Amino acid sequence: MKYKKHIFVCTNERNDGRECCGEQKGMELVACLKNLIKEHKLQKEMRAQRAGCFDTCQHGPAMVVYPEGVFYGNVSVEDLTEIFNEHLVAGNPVERLRIDLPQ
Numbered sequence: 001m002k003y004k005k006h007i008f009v010c011t012n013e014r015n016d017g018r019e020c021c022g023e024q025k026g027m028e029l030v031a032c033l034k035n036l037i038k039e040h041k042l043q044k045e046m047r048a049q050r051a052g053c054f055d056t057c058q059h060g061p062a063m064v065v066y067p068e069g070v071f072y073g074n075v076s077v078e079d080l081t082e083i084f085n086e087h088l089v090a091g092n093p094v095e096r097l098r099i100d101l102p103q
C-alpha cells in the first residue's frame, strides 16, 4: 500500500550525554499522530511510525513527512495538531517548524 503521507518520528534514545529526541517524547508524538489519523478516519491514507536518529538531534523531537521529505524540529504535541491540519490534511508545510538536514 502506498500512503499519501508517511510520517516518521525520531524516538532515538542516547546514553552518551548528547542531546537526543528521546524515546518518551518521540513515542508521545507517534501516539498523538496515530490518534489524529484514526479520529479523522485517514488510516488508509496516512501512516505514522517511530524511526531512528535523523542526525538533527539538537532540534529534537524531530520528524519527517514523506513523500515531500519535509523535516520538522522542536515539535510539541500542540505543534503536531497544527502540522496535521495544515500540512498532512491541507498540504501546506508549516514553515516556522521546518528544519534543514545537516549537510
Ligand code: FES
Pocket: 010, 011, 012, 013, 019, 020, 021, 022, 052, 053, 054, 055, 056, 057, 058, 060, 062
Ligand atoms: S536523536 Fe532524534 S534526530 Fe538524533
